[in-house]
Amino acid sequence: GENVEQHPSTLSVQEGDSAVIKCTYSDSASNYFPWYKQELGKRPQLIIDIRSNVGEKKDQRIAVTLNKTAKHFSLHITETQPEDSAVYFCAASNNFNKFYFGSGTKLNVKP
Amino acid sequence: GAVVSQHPSWVICKSGTSVKIECRSLDFQATTMFWYRQFPKQSLMLMATSNEGSKATYEQGVEKDKFLINHASLTLSTLTVTSAHPEDSSFYICSARDRGAYGYTFGSGTRLTVV
Numbered sequence: 001g002e003n004v005e006q007h008p009s010t011l012s013v014q015e016g017d018s019a020v021i022k023c024t025y026s027d028s029a030s031n032y033f034p035w036y037k038q039e040l041g042k043r044p045q046l047i048i049d050i051r052s053n054v055g056e057k058k059d060q061r062i063a064v065t066l067n068k069t070a071k072h073f074s075l076h077i078t079e080t081q082p083e084d085s086a087v088y089f090c091a092a093s094n095n096f097n098k099f100y101f102g103s104g105t106k107l108n109v110k111p
Numbered sequence: 112g113a114v115v116s117q118h119p120s121w122v123i124c125k126s127g128t129s130v131k132i133e134c135r136s137l138d139f140q141a142t143t144m145f146w147y148r149q150f151p152k153q154s155l156m157l158m159a160t161s162n163e164g165s166k167a168t169y170e171q172g173v174e175k176d177k178f179l180i181n182h183a184s185l186t187l188s189t190l191t192v193t194s195a196h197p198e199d200s201s202f203y204i205c206s207a208r209d210r211g212a213y214g215y216t217f218g219s220g221t222r223l224t225v226v
Contacts, residue, residue: 006154034215043204043217044155089154096208099145099215101155 002027004092006102014110019080021105023090024072030092033073034099035064038087047088048075080109113139113209117218124195124225132190132221134205140185141207145215146178149202161188195225 003026013019025033031052036044050057050064050073057064061080066073077084090102114137124130134144142163147155159169159180167180177199179191188207192199204220 036217041220041222043219045217046215096215098157098160099206100157103154104152106152 002030002092002094002098002100004090004100004102006090006105008105009103010106010108012108012110013080015080015082017080019075019077019084019107019109021075021088021090021107022072023074023092023102024070025092025100026071027092027094028068028071029094032093032096033064033066034091034093035062035075036089036091036101038089038104040086044089077107080107082109082111085109113137113207113216115141115205115207115216115218117205117221119221120219121222122224124223126196126225127194129191129193130195130223132192132203132205132223134188134190134207134218136186136207136209139207139209141188141209142185144182144188144205144207146180146188146190147204147206149204149220151202155204158190163188192223195223197225199223200225 006023034049037047038044061078063076087104089104091099093099116135144161146158149155158173159167161167161180161182163182169175182188205218206215208215
Protein backbone atom coordinates (compact mmCIF):
# COMPACT_ATOMS: atom_id res chain seq x y z
CA GLY A 1 0.00 0.00 0.00
CA GLU A 2 0.85 3.67 -0.04
CA ASN A 3 3.25 5.11 2.53
CA VAL A 4 3.22 8.85 3.12
CA GLU A 5 5.95 10.49 5.15
CA GLN A 6 5.73 14.06 6.37
CA HIS A 7 8.34 16.44 7.77
CA PRO A 8 8.88 18.25 10.01
CA SER A 9 6.69 17.05 12.85
CA THR A 10 6.77 20.50 14.44
CA LEU A 11 7.51 23.88 12.92
CA SER A 12 7.75 27.19 14.69
CA VAL A 13 7.95 30.42 12.69
CA GLN A 14 7.65 34.11 13.37
CA GLU A 15 4.57 35.90 12.14
CA GLY A 16 5.14 37.08 8.58
CA ASP A 17 7.70 34.41 7.77
CA SER A 18 7.11 31.53 5.38
CA ALA A 19 6.49 27.92 6.36
CA VAL A 20 7.22 24.85 4.26
CA ILE A 21 6.00 21.33 4.98
CA LYS A 22 7.20 18.41 2.89
CA CYS A 23 5.73 15.00 2.12
CA THR A 24 6.89 11.99 0.18
CA TYR A 25 4.83 9.11 -1.10
CA SER A 26 5.68 5.63 -2.29
CA ASP A 27 2.96 4.60 -4.73
CA SER A 28 3.53 5.99 -8.21
CA ALA A 29 -0.16 5.37 -8.96
CA SER A 30 -1.20 8.09 -6.50
CA ASN A 31 -2.54 11.04 -8.43
CA TYR A 32 -4.34 13.27 -5.95
CA PHE A 33 -2.65 15.06 -3.07
CA PRO A 34 -4.73 17.14 -0.65
CA TRP A 35 -3.57 19.13 2.34
CA TYR A 36 -5.70 19.42 5.45
CA LYS A 37 -5.59 21.81 8.38
CA GLN A 38 -6.82 20.54 11.72
CA GLU A 39 -7.33 22.76 14.73
CA LEU A 40 -7.41 21.18 18.16
CA GLY A 41 -10.48 19.01 18.65
CA LYS A 42 -11.93 19.88 15.27
CA ARG A 43 -12.34 18.12 11.97
CA PRO A 44 -9.67 18.37 9.28
CA GLN A 45 -10.42 21.04 6.71
CA LEU A 46 -9.22 20.84 3.11
CA ILE A 47 -7.06 23.87 2.38
CA ILE A 48 -5.54 23.06 -0.99
CA ASP A 49 -5.00 20.09 -3.24
CA ILE A 50 -3.16 19.16 -6.40
CA ARG A 51 -3.54 16.54 -9.06
CA SER A 52 -0.67 14.71 -10.69
CA ASN A 53 -1.05 16.49 -14.00
CA VAL A 54 -0.11 19.81 -12.40
CA GLY A 55 3.21 20.83 -10.91
CA GLU A 56 2.11 23.76 -8.82
CA LYS A 57 -1.07 25.33 -7.51
CA LYS A 58 -1.53 28.54 -5.58
CA ASP A 59 -4.38 30.00 -3.58
CA GLN A 60 -3.55 33.37 -2.03
CA ARG A 61 -0.93 32.72 0.67
CA ILE A 62 -0.96 28.96 0.21
CA ALA A 63 0.76 27.00 -2.54
CA VAL A 64 1.47 23.35 -3.20
CA THR A 65 4.16 21.94 -5.44
CA LEU A 66 4.40 18.40 -6.76
CA ASN A 67 7.39 16.53 -8.13
CA LYS A 68 6.07 13.29 -9.59
CA THR A 69 9.46 11.95 -10.51
CA ALA A 70 10.78 12.31 -6.99
CA LYS A 71 7.40 11.47 -5.46
CA HIS A 72 7.28 14.42 -3.18
CA PHE A 73 4.99 17.38 -2.67
CA SER A 74 5.19 20.41 -0.45
CA LEU A 75 2.93 22.96 1.19
CA HIS A 76 4.11 26.55 1.25
CA ILE A 77 2.48 29.19 3.43
CA THR A 78 3.70 32.75 2.99
CA GLU A 79 3.18 35.74 5.29
CA THR A 80 2.14 33.44 8.13
CA GLN A 81 -0.37 34.66 10.68
CA PRO A 82 -1.13 33.39 14.20
CA GLU A 83 -4.40 31.91 12.94
CA ASP A 84 -2.36 29.64 10.68
CA SER A 85 -1.27 27.77 13.82
CA ALA A 86 -2.69 24.24 13.59
CA VAL A 87 -1.74 20.72 12.61
CA TYR A 88 -1.35 20.19 8.89
CA PHE A 89 -1.71 16.80 7.21
CA CYS A 90 -0.77 15.80 3.71
CA ALA A 91 -2.43 12.86 2.02
CA ALA A 92 -2.12 10.79 -1.14
CA SER A 93 -4.81 9.00 -3.06
CA ASN A 94 -5.25 7.04 -6.25
CA ASN A 95 -8.31 8.32 -8.08
CA PHE A 96 -10.02 9.32 -4.84
CA ASN A 97 -9.83 5.80 -3.55
CA LYS A 98 -8.24 5.27 -0.16
CA PHE A 99 -6.54 8.27 1.38
CA TYR A 100 -3.30 7.77 3.21
CA PHE A 101 -2.25 10.55 5.54
CA GLY A 102 1.12 11.82 6.60
CA SER A 103 1.95 11.95 10.29
CA GLY A 104 1.13 15.63 10.59
CA THR A 105 3.04 18.85 11.22
CA LYS A 106 2.23 21.08 14.14
CA LEU A 107 2.74 24.66 12.96
CA ASN A 108 3.16 27.36 15.58
CA VAL A 109 3.16 30.95 14.33
CA LYS A 110 4.54 33.27 16.98
CA PRO A 111 3.13 36.80 17.01
CA GLY B 112 -20.71 22.93 0.21
CA ALA B 113 -20.90 19.25 1.06
CA VAL B 114 -21.52 18.57 4.74
CA VAL B 115 -21.04 15.36 6.69
CA SER B 116 -22.85 15.23 10.00
CA GLN B 117 -21.39 12.92 12.64
CA HIS B 118 -22.96 11.91 15.96
CA PRO B 119 -22.35 11.69 18.79
CA SER B 120 -19.51 14.16 19.13
CA TRP B 121 -18.49 12.77 22.49
CA VAL B 122 -19.35 9.57 24.30
CA ILE B 123 -18.22 7.80 27.45
CA CYS B 124 -19.07 4.15 27.87
CA LYS B 125 -18.26 1.30 30.19
CA SER B 126 -15.94 -1.53 29.20
CA GLY B 127 -17.79 -4.32 27.49
CA THR B 128 -20.57 -2.20 26.05
CA SER B 129 -21.07 -1.22 22.43
CA VAL B 130 -21.17 2.24 20.92
CA LYS B 131 -22.65 3.28 17.60
CA ILE B 132 -21.35 6.26 15.67
CA GLU B 133 -23.34 7.70 12.77
CA CYS B 134 -22.25 9.69 9.78
CA ARG B 135 -24.76 11.29 7.47
CA SER B 136 -24.07 13.05 4.22
CA LEU B 137 -26.28 16.12 3.96
CA ASP B 138 -27.43 17.28 0.53
CA PHE B 139 -25.40 14.67 -1.31
CA GLN B 140 -25.15 10.95 -1.77
CA ALA B 141 -22.09 9.24 -0.40
CA THR B 142 -21.59 5.91 -2.09
CA THR B 143 -18.29 5.57 -0.28
CA MET B 144 -17.42 6.68 3.22
CA PHE B 145 -14.11 6.27 4.97
CA TRP B 146 -13.67 5.68 8.69
CA TYR B 147 -10.56 6.90 10.44
CA ARG B 148 -9.15 6.67 13.91
CA GLN B 149 -6.94 9.36 15.37
CA PHE B 150 -4.95 9.06 18.58
CA PRO B 151 -3.91 12.23 20.39
CA LYS B 152 -1.26 14.17 18.50
CA GLN B 153 -1.16 11.52 15.80
CA SER B 154 -2.29 11.20 12.24
CA LEU B 155 -5.52 9.80 10.86
CA MET B 156 -5.32 6.08 10.39
CA LEU B 157 -7.69 4.60 7.84
CA MET B 158 -9.71 1.82 9.43
CA ALA B 159 -12.13 0.82 6.71
CA THR B 160 -13.91 1.83 3.56
CA SER B 161 -17.67 1.70 3.71
CA ASN B 162 -19.54 1.05 0.47
CA GLU B 163 -23.28 1.51 0.17
CA GLY B 164 -25.06 -1.79 -0.21
CA SER B 165 -22.01 -3.98 0.21
CA LYS B 166 -19.57 -5.14 2.83
CA ALA B 167 -16.98 -2.76 4.12
CA THR B 168 -13.34 -3.35 3.35
CA TYR B 169 -11.03 -3.20 6.34
CA GLU B 170 -7.42 -2.18 6.54
CA GLN B 171 -4.88 -4.69 7.71
CA GLY B 172 -4.89 -5.07 11.47
CA VAL B 173 -8.42 -3.73 11.98
CA GLU B 174 -10.77 -6.28 13.54
CA LYS B 175 -13.91 -6.35 11.44
CA ASP B 176 -15.87 -8.18 14.13
CA LYS B 177 -15.04 -5.47 16.62
CA PHE B 178 -15.62 -2.47 14.39
CA LEU B 179 -18.87 -3.17 12.60
CA ILE B 180 -19.65 -0.93 9.67
CA ASN B 181 -23.02 -0.60 8.03
CA HIS B 182 -23.76 1.54 5.00
CA ALA B 183 -27.41 0.83 4.43
CA SER B 184 -28.26 3.94 2.47
CA LEU B 185 -26.56 6.51 0.29
CA THR B 186 -26.62 9.05 3.10
CA LEU B 187 -25.88 7.03 6.23
CA SER B 188 -22.94 4.97 7.40
CA THR B 189 -22.51 3.68 10.92
CA LEU B 190 -19.54 2.39 12.89
CA THR B 191 -20.27 0.25 15.93
CA VAL B 192 -17.47 -0.40 18.38
CA THR B 193 -18.45 -3.68 20.01
CA SER B 194 -17.36 -4.84 23.45
CA ALA B 195 -15.39 -1.65 23.90
CA HIS B 196 -12.21 -1.63 25.95
CA PRO B 197 -10.16 1.30 27.28
CA GLU B 198 -7.67 0.86 24.44
CA ASP B 199 -10.47 1.64 21.99
CA SER B 200 -10.63 5.15 23.40
CA SER B 201 -9.82 7.44 20.50
CA PHE B 202 -11.14 10.05 18.12
CA TYR B 203 -13.15 8.44 15.31
CA ILE B 204 -13.90 10.42 12.20
CA CYS B 205 -15.63 9.70 8.92
CA SER B 206 -15.10 11.23 5.51
CA ALA B 207 -17.08 11.23 2.29
CA ARG B 208 -17.02 12.87 -1.10
CA ASP B 209 -19.79 14.55 -2.99
CA ARG B 210 -19.09 13.63 -6.59
CA GLY B 211 -20.05 17.12 -7.63
CA ALA B 212 -17.50 18.63 -5.27
CA TYR B 213 -13.78 18.64 -5.09
CA GLY B 214 -12.07 16.75 -2.33
CA TYR B 215 -13.38 14.90 0.68
CA THR B 216 -15.35 16.31 3.57
CA PHE B 217 -14.83 15.13 7.11
CA GLY B 218 -17.42 14.63 9.79
CA SER B 219 -16.92 16.51 13.05
CA GLY B 220 -15.52 13.43 14.75
CA THR B 221 -16.50 11.39 17.79
CA ARG B 222 -14.36 11.30 20.89
CA LEU B 223 -14.87 7.90 22.51
CA THR B 224 -13.74 7.28 26.07
CA VAL B 225 -14.09 3.77 27.46
CA VAL B 226 -13.89 3.52 31.23
